[in-house]
Amino acid sequence: MNVITTPALRQQVLDDLRRQLGPGAVLVGDDVPARNCNDWSPQAPRRPLAVVRPLDAAGVALTLKVCRSVGFPVVPQGGLTGLCGGATPEEGWVALSLERMSGIEEVDAASATMTVKAGTPLERVQDAADAAGFLFPLDLGSRGSCAIGGNLSTNAGGNRVIRYGMMRELVLGLEVVLPDGTIITNLNKLLKNNAGYDLKHLFIGSEGTLGIVTRVVLRLFPKPQCTMAALCKLADYDRVVALLAAARRGLGPLLSAFEVMWPDYWQVVTERAGVRSPVAPGDGLYVLVEAQGTDEAIDRPRFESWLEGLMEQELLVDAAVAQSLADIDAFWALRDACAEFPAVLGPHVSYDIGLAVGRMDDFARRCKAALEAAIPGCDSAYYGHIGDGNLHLVTWVPGLAAAAQPKPAMDAIIYGLVKELGGSISAEHGIGTLKKQWLGHARSEAEIALMRTLKAALDPSGLLNPGKVV
Amino acid sequence: MNVITTPALRQQVLDDLRRQLGPGAVLVGDDVPARNCNDWSPQAPRRPLAVVRPLDAAGVALTLKVCRSVGFPVVPQGGLTGLCGGATPEEGWVALSLERMSGIEEVDAASATMTVKAGTPLERVQDAADAAGFLFPLDLGSRGSCAIGGNLSTNAGGNRVIRYGMMRELVLGLEVVLPDGTIITNLNKLLKNNAGYDLKHLFIGSEGTLGIVTRVVLRLFPKPQCTMAALCKLADYDRVVALLAAARRGLGPLLSAFEVMWPDYWQVVTERAGVRSPVAPGDGLYVLVEAQGTDEAIDRPRFESWLEGLMEQELLVDAAVAQSLADIDAFWALRDACAEFPAVLGPHVSYDIGLAVGRMDDFARRCKAALEAAIPGCDSAYYGHIGDGNLHLVTWVPGLAAAAQPKPAMDAIIYGLVKELGGSISAEHGIGTLKKQWLGHARSEAEIALMRTLKAALDPSGLLNPGKVV
Numbered sequence: 001m002n003v004i005t006t007p008a009l010r011q012q013v014l015d016d017l018r019r020q021l022g023p024g025a026v027l028v029g030d031d032v033p034a035r036n037c038n039d040w041s042p043q044a045p046r047r048p049l050a051v052v053r054p055l056d057a058a059g060v061a062l063t064l065k066v067c068r069s070v071g072f073p074v075v076p077q078g079g080l081t082g083l084c085g086g087a088t089p090e091e092g093w094v095a096l097s098l099e100r101m102s103g104i105e106e107v108d109a110a111s112a113t114m115t116v117k118a119g120t121p122l123e124r125v126q127d128a129a130d131a132a133g134f135l136f137p138l139d140l141g142s143r144g145s146c147a148i149g150g151n152l153s154t155n156a157g158g159n160r161v162i163r164y165g166m167m168r169e170l171v172l173g174l175e176v177v178l179p180d181g182t183i184i185t186n187l188n189k190l191l192k193n194n195a196g197y198d199l200k201h202l203f204i205g206s207e208g209t210l211g212i213v214t215r216v217v218l219r220l221f222p223k224p225q226c227t228m229a230a231l232c233k234l235a236d237y238d239r240v241v242a243l244l245a246a247a248r249r250g251l252g253p254l255l256s257a258f259e260v261m262w263p264d265y266w267q268v269v270t271e272r273a274g275v276r277s278p279v280a281p282g283d284g285l286y287v288l289v290e291a292q293g294t295d296e297a298i299d300r301p302r303f304e305s306w307l308e309g310l311m312e313q314e315l316l317v318d319a320a321v322a323q324s325l326a327d328i329d330a331f332w333a334l335r336d337a338c339a340e341f342p343a344v345l346g347p348h349v350s351y352d353i354g355l356a357v358g359r360m361d362d363f364a365r366r367c368k369a370a371l372e373a374a375i376p377g378c379d380s381a382y383y384g385h386i387g388d389g390n391l392h393l394v395t396w397v398p399g400l401a402a403a404a405q406p407k408p409a410m411d412a413i414i415y416g417l418v419k420e421l422g423g424s425i426s427a428e429h430g431i432g433t434l435k436k437q438w439l440g441h442a443r444s445e446a447e448i449a450l451m452r453t454l455k456a457a458l459d460p461s462g463l464l465n466p467g468k469v470v
Numbered sequence: 471m472n473v474i475t476t477p478a479l480r481q482q483v484l485d486d487l488r489r490q491l492g493p494g495a496v497l498v499g500d501d502v503p504a505r506n507c508n509d510w511s512p513q514a515p516r517r518p519l520a521v522v523r524p525l526d527a528a529g530v531a532l533t534l535k536v537c538r539s540v541g542f543p544v545v546p547q548g549g550l551t552g553l554c555g556g557a558t559p560e561e562g563w564v565a566l567s568l569e570r571m572s573g574i575e576e577v578d579a580a581s582a583t584m585t586v587k588a589g590t591p592l593e594r595v596q597d598a599a600d601a602a603g604f605l606f607p608l609d610l611g612s613r614g615s616c617a618i619g620g621n622l623s624t625n626a627g628g629n630r631v632i633r634y635g636m637m638r639e640l641v642l643g644l645e646v647v648l649p650d651g652t653i654i655t656n657l658n659k660l661l662k663n664n665a666g667y668d669l670k671h672l673f674i675g676s677e678g679t680l681g682i683v684t685r686v687v688l689r690l691f692p693k694p695q696c697t698m699a700a701l702c703k704l705a706d707y708d709r710v711v712a713l714l715a716a717a718r719r720g721l722g723p724l725l726s727a728f729e730v731m732w733p734d735y736w737q738v739v740t741e742r743a744g745v746r747s748p749v750a751p752g753d754g755l756y757v758l759v760e761a762q763g764t765d766e767a768i769d770r771p772r773f774e775s776w777l778e779g780l781m782e783q784e785l786l787v788d789a790a791v792a793q794s795l796a797d798i799d800a801f802w803a804l805r806d807a808c809a810e811f812p813a814v815l816g817p818h819v820s821y822d823i824g825l826a827v828g829r830m831d832d833f834a835r836r837c838k839a840a841l842e843a844a845i846p847g848c849d850s851a852y853y854g855h856i857g858d859g860n861l862h863l864v865t866w867v868p869g870l871a872a873a874a875q876p877k878p879a880m881d882a883i884i885y886g887l888v889k890e891l892g893g894s895i896s897a898e899h900g901i902g903t904l905k906k907q908w909l910g911h912a913r914s915e916a917e918i919a920l921m922r923t924l925k926a927a928l929d930p931s932g933l934l935n936p937g938k939v940v
Contacts, residue, residue: 110711110828111859112718157662163723166662169639184916190824190859192627192636192897194675195905195912196939197921201671205664222718241580248582248692252764253633253723294722298772302765354660358580389581389660427662435665442665446654450928451667457927458920469666 027051039082048089057214065181076208078150081142084432086207107132111189112220118149134220137164155205157428162387163256173217179459209465210458224292228303229322233284237361250306257290258387265381269337273344278320348396354424390427415441431469497521509552518559527684535651546678548620551612554902556677577602581659582690588619604690607634625675627898632857633726643687649929679935694762698773699792703754707831720776727760728857735851739807743814748790818866824894860897885911
């Protein structure tokens, strides 16, 4: 490996790459777009040496080989909507953007699969599935911007994991370029395929540190024909756990969301953000239960009688059933109001943790008390995808600027409790650089050593997205 | 590494191990049980140097360290029901059996998980889930004998993959001992956990070549409250594909099995095995459709009206709907009659391949013709889990003994067609030793090289189940 240190030599290498990849493929200097200097995570942007935008796997392989030969670190970039710095470059790095590798290659209706290029925005995948009479169930707030390759590299989650699983469960095959430029093509469409190691799982959720995904075979699902939703109020968390069990039993595989909102979250959303509550005010925990069915005439009465049974058993303090799509939207507005927190709360810090379902409320109470005790004026609010073991929380000290929020002290309290309760420091957002120092709170030394063994085996020169995750 | 060559020194090492692991842990010579000399695959048994039966992960780690220090290859063994030689020892190897590591450690109802030791038989897991009010959906013919660790190591499938997924989708956490004796404990219960690489997927489906799984956290599901089934007859394969699409749309996530039987299979089962057909005789393809619901009063009429709609559309030539559990058993008897093939067909060869749904019938027709043309008198029959892309077939030349069946010629024709049609040489049984020579028909050189890179990274001394898979 020759490490290029002079500007003139660097320029020559990039000029050579531009000649081979064609016009528009290599951007340098002032041509580097601002968007390629950062992802959505809260950190200062950094301008890469160049942005390289190949058109296919061969172009990605060529870029990796050239960069490897001269010692340029490479960061893969999709829609750049990550929240942990996984796609952020450092100065002197090459940003390899998949933005020109976008499009649907095939819909195979018999296999219920879709083959897409990795740079395709999620929303375009959703729309193409819909047009073909199917559902692609992954859904995130950033659907218009995030790329399917980034969804795969971060193992994206979202609201309907309880029914359809994470991105990992939605991928059947992929094409990936290894750090040495080897192209691995396995566009498998089979649910069952035990011919040797299932290599795709190495690349799903490893945040672009082991290879660059260039094409993906996705699973498609039948379109639900109706959606039912209820907003429930319960007296305590034990009853929330009982409601989850009842939803699993009574709604079976139709259950598509189970979102819990703690009283502090509810207060922020209904009193400060002004979202209208469909249930009576007062203390309690709030749960949005959603089910998707195949026949409105059958599934709506079933949902309503299930809920009536729970009211008769006095499991619920109160409940509102959506009577229209507008009602469903209104219920989700309560849960989605967290997107308005920058305006409502001002500067705050967001967390995405994993905990066993039975430990959520214990965590929320202890965390709130510990933050209040250790950080004068610190407030916090709790909500999340409880059926998946995923709790979100936001913390803030009113009146402090973003840079002045005591994030290190908050991190220490929150991740300390996560460690004590055997949880995860990242349920769906990943590790990137921003959570790396806390990885040892969720994974053992032996696990982290094995991650490093894998990284060294696949990327011995350590030039693919170095310093991310491990 | 000292390679022990003299019998006296080998004996000393094993005596030391027996002292450390306790009485009953190390069996040698005539004490080696016959069952530990082979799995269920068709090959000659081989007696290992010793059978070691630790009680926990620490005992597994000690065994691996001792064997590594003296150069003994180690094969992990669970229920020994594999069909590809993955758990078969060679002479001079140590068989590390998990048979004394059996039992349910915990059922966590709130998280809907169960933590079990890896040597626990599948049926015991199913029964424990049932007793706790849940379903563990994996189900195989060998349920009474196979161990959950072996189900994990082979990524077992079975009949209800279309609804619940393979074993891979049913595992949330595991404890595994690496070839160097490092114990990795990640008994994760969360559906969402993106804190670093998801290491468990390395060990699922890698047939005990990368580590030995000692404990497993399994997902539990709500118990279905009712089961509906229909046996359908269709005029051609295009209609079978249309029926699958209609089942996905109309039954949604209730669809729990979609088993297709070709005319040659049907003829063997109804005419030679004498299983009663619930539909009229004559040419056609036969499909067993099963759905599981949450409420019999709602789901049974839904199933029946869905089927009536298909009859009105003339998609089906004929259909019988199960009116009782006995009827459901009778329908499954047609599909499960393949277990009687040794008695019905005499010596034959079984295959387990993966194909895109749209290519199944093309494969069946071409394969049958190619076998007949190349091998005088060769007959074959086709059936499988079509919704999962999994086709089974059996081939036989009537009157020839098992050893005289021209398996190499059959293999070449069948796996050649699999390669041409972009399928998999193993949908659910794995590779082991018996399918290893054909791995290149389903995976590229680059993929196999990456598998070898992983094997070398995790097992640099190459002593854990060497020569299996890659």
